Amino acid sequence: MKRRGIFLALSILVFALIFATGTGTAEEKIAKIAVYGPMTGEHAEYGLGFRYATELQVEKWNKRGGAGGYKLEVIVFDDKNNGEEAATIAERVVEDLDVVGIIGSYVSGVSMAATPTFQEAGLVNISASASHPDFTSAGDYIFRNNTVISVEGASTVRGVDKVLGAKKIGLLSIMTDWGRATAAIMTKLIEDNPNLTLVIHEECTDGSDDYSTPIANFKAAGVDAVIIVGMHNTFVPFARQYRQQDPKIGLAAFANLYDDQVLKLGGEYVENTVFPVAYFNESDEPNIVEFRDAFHARAGKNPSSLSAQAYDAAGMICEAIEKTKSNDRAKIRDYVANINYDGVGGEIKFDSRGEAQKVFMVLQIKDGKFVKVD
Amino acid sequence: MSDLFQNANQAGNFWERAEMFFARRRLAVIALFVILLLGLPLIDTPSYVKRIYVLIMIYGTLALGLNLPTGYTGQVSLGNAAFFAIGAYTSALLVTKAEFGFFAALPFAALLAGVAGLMVGLPSLRLSGSYLSIVTLGFAEIVRMILANWQTVTNGPMGVKNIPRPFFFGLELSLRNNGAYYLILVILLFTALLCYVLVCSKIGRAFVAIKEDELAATMMGIKTVYYKVLAFVLSAAISGVAGAFYAHFMRYIDPNSFTFDTSILILSIVILGGMGTLRGMYLGAALLVSFPEVLRFLDRYRFVFYGLVLVLMMRFRPQGILGWQSKVPYRFPSGVRRDNIGTNLESIPLSDEKEPLMEVKNVVKRFGGLAAVSDVSFHVDRGEIVSIIGPNGAGKTTIFNILTGIYEIDGGEILFERGLIHNAKPQNIVKMGVSRTFQNIRLFPNMRVIENVLVGTHVNTRYGFFDAVFRTARFRREEAAKTEKAVKILKSIGLDYRMHDYAKNLPYGEQRKLEIARAIATDARLLLLDEPAAGMNPQESNNLLEFIRLLRDRGYTILLIEHDMNVVMNISDRIYVLDYGKLIAQGLPGEITKNPKVIEAYLGGVKEHAKHKRT
Numbered sequence: 001m002k003r004r005g006i007f008l009a010l011s012i013l014v015f016a017l018i019f020a021t022g023t024g025t026a027e028e029k030i031a032k033i034a035v036y037g038p039m040t041g042e043h044a045e046y047g048l049g050f051r052y053a054t055e056l057q058v059e060k061w062n063k064r065g066g067a068g069g070y071k072l073e074v075i076v077f078d079d080k081n082n083g084e085e086a087a088t089i090a091e092r093v094v095e096d097l098d099v100v101g102i103i104g105s106y107v108s109g110v111s112m113a114a115t116p117t118f119q120e121a122g123l124v125n126i127s128a129s130a131s132h133p134d135f136t137s138a139g140d141y142i143f144r145n146n147t148v149i150s151v152e153g154a155s156t157v158r159g160v161d162k163v164l165g166a167k168k169i170g171l172l173s174i175m176t177d178w179g180r181a182t183a184a185i186m187t188k189l190i191e192d193n194p195n196l197t198l199v200i201h202e203e204c205t206d207g208s209d210d211y212s213t214p215i216a217n218f219k220a221a222g223v224d225a226v227i228i229v230g231m232h233n234t235f236v237p238f239a240r241q242y243r244q245q246d247p248k249i250g251l252a253a254f255a256n257l258y259d260d261q262v263l264k265l266g267g268e269y270v271e272n273t274v275f276p277v278a279y280f281n282e283s284d285e286p287n288i289v290e291f292r293d294a295f296h297a298r299a300g301k302n303p304s305s306l307s308a309q310a311y312d313a314a315g316m317i318c319e320a321i322e323k324t325k326s327n328d329r330a331k332i333r334d335y336v337a338n339i340n341y342d343g344v345g346g347e348i349k350f351d352s353r354g355e356a357q358k359v360f361m362v363l364q365i366k367d368g369k370f371v372k373v374d
Numbered sequence: 375m376s377d378l379f380q381n382a383n384q385a386g387n388f389w390e391r392a393e394m395f396f397a398r399r400r401l402a403v404i405a406l407f408v409i410l411l412l413g414l415p416l417i418d419t420p421s422y423v424k425r426i427y428v429l430i431m432i433y434g435t436l437a438l439g440l441n442l443p444t445g446y447t448g449q450v451s452l453g454n455a456a457f458f459a460i461g462a463y464t465s466a467l468l469v470t471k472a473e474f475g476f477f478a479a480l481p482f483a484a485l486l487a488g489v490a491g492l493m494v495g496l497p498s499l500r501l502s503g504s505y506l507s508i509v510t511l512g513f514a515e516i517v518r519m520i521l522a523n524w525q526t527v528t529n530g531p532m533g534v535k536n537i538p539r540p541f542f543f544g545l546e547l548s549l550r551n552n553g554a555y556y557l558i559l560v561i562l563l564f565t566a567l568l569c570y571v572l573v574c575s576k577i578g579r580a581f582v583a584i585k586e587d588e589l590a591a592t593m594m595g596i597k598t599v600y601y602k603v604l605a606f607v608l609s610a611a612i613s614g615v616a617g618a619f620y621a622h623f624m625r626y627i628d629p630n631s632f633t634f635d636t637s638i639l640i641l642s643i644v645i646l647g648g649m650g651t652l653r654g655m656y657l658g659a660a661l662l663v664s665f666p667e668v669l670r671f672l673d674r675y676r677f678v679f680y681g682l683v684l685v686l687m688m689r690f691r692p693q694g695i696l697g698w699q700s701k702v703p704y705r706f707p708s709g710v711r712r713d714n715i716g717t718n719l720e721s722i723p724l725s726d727e728k729e730p731l732m733e734v735k736n737v738v739k740r741f742g743g744l745a746a747v748s749d750v751s752f753h754v755d756r757g758e759i760v761s762i763i764g765p766n767g768a769g770k771t772t773i774f775n776i777l778t779g780i781y782e783i784d785g786g787e788i789l790f791e792r793g794l795i796h797n798a799k800p801q802n803i804v805k806m807g808v809s810r811t812f813q814n815i816r817l818f819p820n821m822r823v824i825e826n827v828l829v830g831t832h833v834n835t836r837y838g839f840f841d842a843v844f845r846t847a848r849f850r851r852e853e854a855a856k857t858e859k860a861v862k863i864l865k866s867i868g869l870d871y872r873m874h875d876y877a878k879n880l881p882y883g884e885q886r887k888l889e890i891a892r893a894i895a896t897d898a899r900l901l902l903l904d905e906p907a908a909g910m911n912p913q914e915s916n917n918l919l920e921f922i923r924l925l926r927d928r929g930y931t932i933l934l935i936e937h938d939m940n941v942v943m944n945i946s947d948r949i950y951v952l953d954y955g956k957l958i959a960q961g962l963p964g965e966i967t968k969n970p971k972v973i974e975a976y977l978g979g980v981k982e983h984a985k986h987k988r989t
Contacts (some may be wrong), residue, residue, distance in 0.1 A: 040674050078674065080666075083631050084429060087624060088667060091422035091549070109628040110531055116536075116625045133534060 029326045031070035033058060033317055034093045034102040035310070036114075039078035046106045049307035050128060051076050052298050054103055056312035068324040071099075080106055082111030090114035094121035100327050101126065101317035101336075103310055108132030112235065124333050125285050126318065128309035131283065136354035141333055143354040145309045145345075147255065147278055149339045150185050155276030156227060156252050157189045161196060163274045163362060166225035167355040168199045170218040172238065173229035174206040182254075190227075199223055207233040211241050218242075218249075219361050225250025232257055236265045243269040248339075250274075254303060255360075263368050271367075276360035278301035279308040279345045280372055288344045305345070310341030390701045413558055424549055426664055428623060431558040432616050437643040438565050438652065439612030444641070445649035446578065448585030449498055450507045451503035452513030454640050456494075457487040457610040459632035461617025464629055465751060466534040469697040475940040476540035476622055483618035484611040490517070491610025495603035502588075511558040514637055533628025540622050550933070554623055560621055565612055565619040568843065569652055571866050572608075574705075575842035575849070576828070576835045581605055582650070583829045585636055586818035593778060593816075595804035604839070616734055645989060646687060650698025661945045664808055704824050705873045706826060707853040715858050722899055722929030728825040731756045731791060731900055731931050732777070732808070738785035739769075739955075746772045747788070754900065754933050759926050761934040761942045763966075764952035765975065770935045771813055773952075774902050777933075778810050779803045790900070804833050809898035811889040813935070819878035823869060825951025826877050826888055827860040830895025863891045883914040887921075900931045907938045943967070951975070 035054040037047030051074075058072045066072055077093070081088040086105055093099050094117060101124040105111040108130040118125040119139035126143045127135060136142045160166050170192055171189040173183035179301050183201065190198045200221040202214035215238075218226055226242070226249065228235045235253050242249050250271040259275050262270060281292050291311055301313070320335035321327065341348045346359050362374035396403045415424055420748055425883040436458060443449045459481040490513075496534050497509050521528045540547045540557060547553025572578050580601045583591040621627050639662060648656025650703040665683070669676040687695065706712065730753045738748040747769045754760045762770050775781045777788065777798035788796040795803055809830075818826050841849040864870040867887050870878060877888060886906055895902050906922070915938060919970070922932060922945060936942045942949065942963070949966045951959040953975045959966060966972055 040677055044674075077670075078676070080677070082629075082635075083624065083626070085666065088422050088425050088429070091425045094421065095420050095422065107630075109531075109626075109630050112533070112535060112625050112626040112628075113631075134532070137535070326832060 002295045011314055015172065022239050027206075029327070030073055030098050031067070031069045031321050032073045032075050032096065033100050033314055034075045034077065034096075035091070035106075036077040036079050036102065036104040036316075036339075037106045038081040038191045039076065041080050043081050043106055044366050046129065047078065047104075047298070048305060049304060050106070050310040052295060053128075053270045053291075053307045053311035054314040056232065056294050056298065057311050057318060060111050061318045061322075067318045068325040071328060072318065072321070075099070075155055079100075081107060083103075083110045083111055086110045086114040087117060094118065094123050098327070099123065100321060100329060100332050103128060103313045103317075105129075108135055110122065111135065111357070112138070115139075118142065122333070123279050124320075125312035125331065126316065126336070128259065128313050130304045138352065140322060140337070143184055143313075143336060145348060145356045146306070147358055147360070148355060149182050150189070152255055152276055152278075152360060153182065153186050153189050154182055155362060156186070156254060156274075157193055157196070159179055159274035159276065159362040159364075160225050160227060160250065160252045163364060164225050164252065164272075166223075166250045167197060168221070168223045168225075169196050169200060170221060170223035170226040171201040172211075172214055172218075172234075173201070173203055173227065174231075174234055175203050176206055179203075179206070179229050186227060186229060189305065196268060200323065204230075204238075209237055214238075215242050217243065219246065223249075225252060228253045230260050232259060232265075234268065236262060238268040239273065240268055251301060258305065258370065259362065261267070263370075266365075267368070274362055274373070275364045277363055278358045279303075279305040279307060279370035280361060280363065280370070281371070282370060291344050308344045312345050312348060315343055316341050329356065389698050390836050393700060393702055395700075398825055401914055408563070412556075415555045421549050422553070423669075424555060426667055428549065428558050429432075430659050430663045431555075431562045432620055433640065433663050435558070435562050435565050435616040436613055437617065437647065438562075438656040439609045440571050440640050440644050441649070441652070441655055442569065442572075442581065442609045442612075443495075443602075444506050444609075445644055445651070446573065446581035446585060447605040449602060449605065450504075450641070451494075451510040451606075451609070451636050452507045452634075452641065453494070453512075454609065455561055455632040455634070456510075456514035457490055457557070457613035458617040458620070458636065459517055459521060459627075460490050461487045461614025461697070462621035462627050462632070463528060463534070464563040464614070465618035466537045466621040467527065469535060470526075470537055470677075472623070473670035476769075477542075477616070480615060483614045485614075487614025487617065488607045488611035492603060493605040494610070495606030498602045498606065499599050503524035506892060511637075514632075514634065518629050518632060521632075528629075531629060533626060533631075533643075535626045536623070537621050537625045537627070539617075539625070549623075551911065554978075558619055558623070559643070561615060563679065566652065568608075568784055571843055571845060575853070576837070577601070577604070577842050578693060579825055579829050580832060582825075583818050583832075585650075586820055587816050590781075590812070590816040590818065590866070591829070592800050593810060593890065593985070594829050596764040597799045597801055601627035642684070646684070646694055648694030651694070652698055654694050661695075663911045670880050699820065699876060704822050705742070707850060707857055709850075710854050710857045710861075712861055713872075715861045715865065718861065719862065719866045719894070719925075719928050723883050728755050730754065731758075732786075732880060732933070733789040734773075734777075734786070735788070735798075737773075737774060737776060737783050737788065739781060740784050745927075745955055747776065747783075747786070750952070750957050751786075752950050752957065752960065754931055756899075757926060758921065758947045759932045759934065759945055761936055761946040761949045762952055763936065763942055763949060767954075768952040768953055769955040771904060772867075772955075774810060777902060778808065790886065794913070801833070803987050804896055804898070807897065807899040808902065809893040809896040809900075810902035811886070811893055811904055811906060813908070815882075815885050815889055816870075817877040817885055817889060818820065819893070820876055822873070823875055823877055823880065823888060824857075824860055824864065824873040826892050827863055827895045828856060830892040831856040831859060831897075834897050860895060863894050866924075868917075883910045883918075887918070890921075890954050894925070894930075894947065899929075900933065901925070902935075903932050903936045906934070906936060907936060907941045912940075915941060 035050050037050050039047040047064055055074050058074050061072055077089040079089055082153050088105055093102055094207055098326055103126055106129050111127055111130050119141050126145050128145050136144050173179045190196050239251055243338035253275045255277050257275045316336055316339055320332045324331045324335050348356050361372050363370045364373045379388055440454045444451055464483040465479040468474040494510055494513050498506050522531050547557050560659055580596045582791045584598050642660050643658035647654025665680055669679055672679055733753045735751050737750050764770055776783055782797045835852050837849045837852050853969045861889055864873050908917055952974050959969045
């Protein structure tokens with residue numbers, strides 16, 4: 001008898017749910033934006049960042065009454081950073097015809113298990129984080145709103161030249177795939193700049209504690225500034241050891257320095273360092289302030305540049321729905337491909353391969369703070 | 375005929391009743407399943423559900439592969455993702471870079487993965503248990519590192535992209551046209567068939583025997599090295615085929631598609647489904663692959679729940695969901711009728727003249743400085759029952775270990791049928807016709823009684839891998855002949871009424887008998903029995919005496935180690951007495967009891983002791 005009671009209760013619940021959702025769709029038109037990524041596990045902070053950013057963008061539009069006559073909804077999928085799950089999610093998402101676009105996933109390898117499905121079904125996919133050089137090669141429905149290292153590196157070189165005014169440059173790079181590839185790009189960029197000369201290139205292991213050998217070599221070569229191709233676990237100890245010997249040495253690095261940890265760990269030794277960013281929380285532009293505060297309220301911390309890129313990706317899809325007044329996937333793609341979007345990460349448009357052409361600003365550390373200088 | 379299993383459909387728990395139900399309608403059940411699987415994608419289902427069906431079958435294939443070394447042979451592999459990866463990369467690279475078709479690349483994927491399996495299998499000659507698992511774990515990491523760093527070939531961390539789908543006579547096999555589904559279904563069914571025919575052959579029995587007791591398996595003449603490596607190579611080749619399909623199904627692979635997590639998932643399927651069963655693999659794969667999707671509504675708690683379910687399943691069914699020991703009677707090969715088999719063992723022809731069957735001349739065995747056996751000589755003639763007696767630690771079991779090739783000797787020589795056999799491999803000595811039992815019973819406890827005896831016939835079962843796989847006429851003839859032989863031996867020793875039961879369920883006395891039956895099954899002419907009457911009551915030991923005499927009358931020659939003086943004095947034609955590794959006396963039973971040396975060293979003490987006990 002008890003079992004029958006539970007069964008009855010369950011069936012009522014199920015019917016109630018079907019009924020509830022059934023009446024909902026009858027009244028207004030719905031367009032869904034999907035977001036997928038690692039929502040659990042060690043990379044969950046990135047997936048959740050994408051999720052919050054997408055939700056905030058959609059809520060912003062819904063407050064204004066939706067986009068193009070559609071009420072917007074976000075659907076979230078956890079791929080736990082696994083390609084098989086990503087591919088299954090892709091299959092599931094493309095069959096839901098209310099979905100007009102999908103944002104994610106986090107890692108290139110996982111995303112690329114899903115992109116063939118998006119491409120075949122014709123659903124716009126914008127990645128806010130993929131770094132694989134061929135990510136967008138799956139087809140014309142696949143876009144990337146993330147930086148390419150050659151564009152980012154050019155801004156580092158600009159900072160060294162314009163802000164630090166250095167002439168003789170040393171290059172330090174970590175011995176990883178990324179480090180070697182980036183060092184090759186940087187070498188070319190420095191050589192192409194008439195004001196700068198690359199005098200010495202040193203390599204080190206990722207996250208080493210002792211940089212006395214490269215520092216001695218840099219000093220012997222008489223460099224004005226060093227560009228560090230590495231994460232902040234390399235940058236901070238290197239800066240500390242170099243500045244203890246020569247407080248005036250110029251330092252420059254990459255967008256990954258945009259992290260409060262660097263200020264905390266580096267203290268006085270990282271002062272005046274320059275590096276490029278595409279997104280800057282401390283900006284006083286109203287759309288950035290709005291996003292930062294809303295994100296902070298939801299996530300309890302400031303958005304990373306990847307979350308900001310997801311926010312803009314969602315914004316582009318929303319704008320496409322608004323402007324085309326349609327949930328037709330092909331129309332949405334055409335609109336996104338030719339978009340000129342003014343987002344929190346600056347002006348964004350895509351080239352013919354679907355790569356975002358982003359403009360970087362240069363930040364400098366001054367009095368223990370990040371300051372925009374160029 | 376009191377058959378333990380006759381009433382099994384009334385008795386037993388739910389699982390056992392269910393199995394009996396299915397076993398009786400075996401062909402119908404298999405046909406039903408195949409029809410169901412063929413029809414499944416024709417039902418209008420969302421393609422993501424079909425995708426999950428395909429993933430289940432990929433992991434089912436992988437689990438069947440891992441089950442061979444891990445479930446059957448007892449070598450736990452933590453690195454099967456490596457073979458999966460090698461298969462995937464081989465096929466993906468051949469197709470994208472060398473313009474092979476999928477079906478042309480498939481054999482290479484299996485082959486290369488198989489070679490990798492050989493490389494991992496070879497250390498298993500020296501390692502076992504956790505050590506071997508660590509080797510497989512390390513191997514998988516090495517493979518992943520090579521895939522990530524051999525950029526010119528594998529494209530490194532960037533992976534292989536845009537891998538084309540398989541084409542079958544111009545038809546692209548995709549998820550949407552169900553081609554991918556049917557292709558992996560065919561792969562799964564072939565793998566299942568391969569595993570089934572192997573398991574139901576001397577190869578499968580050898581696998582399980584190695585898991586159950588490797589030394590005993592060696593003593594039955596099983597080339598353990600060959601079978602352990604074979605299990606790994608087959609496992610690797612099957613995983614390689616699954617990998618090739620996977621690459622063309624996912625269409626993008628990178629080194630991170632094949633991590634430790636993948637190996638663990640495959641292993642979890644094997645353990646959860648039920649190690650050493652085939653049925654468990656399908657259910658395990660279906661559950662573990664579909665669970666994360668089914669539980670998606672739980673949002674971020676789904677893996678907490680998933681973990682909880684795994685823990686609970688292992689708590690309440692540690693043998694795996696479908697991992698119970700089958701209560702269905704052993705399936706005889708077609709044409710073998712148990713009731714038509716006689717109870718009389720065939721006789722070994724004896725010549726009239728007495729000739730030595732085994733001669734041991736001045737054998738020396740040292741362990742470090744200690745001479746366990748020094749300058750011992752004796753001989754056993756055809757058709758004789760000879761006993762070796764002596765106090766504990768006299769070196770009796772050491773002599774058996776020398777005779778059967780477990781130990782190498784440091785001096786002297788041993789002849790069997792006039793050929794030198796000392797320091798030969800145990801398997802070869804068995805093959806020549808010397809077999810043994812152990813002082814502390816070493817049966818294969820989780821094999822059936824009849825299977826234990828069939829393992830005994832292994833050494834003279836003359837068919838190979840291909841006969842077993844293709845079930846050739848030779849395979850069927852040999853299996854039928856050996857099964858008849860096994861039944862006959864069991865009947866003659868009075869164990870046929872328990873032949874379907876598992877060895878561990880037998881009472882002690884019957885386990886001793888089964889060990890003798892297994893030794894006879896090797897076609898040995900000389901049986902070395904190590905304390906066969908130990909632990910038997912007087913009734914049992916009298917029965918045993920009669921059976922040993924019967925064996926002698928049928929032409930078997932018997933060398934006995936025994937403590938039970940009743941047995942020794944009643945049965946032996948001649949007796950050798952050993953003390954501190956030296957022969958101190960020999961002769962007829964009557965002479966031995968009067969020999970003062972023996973009385974002093976051995977019998978005296980025992981008799982004194984025995985008298986004390988009785989009063």
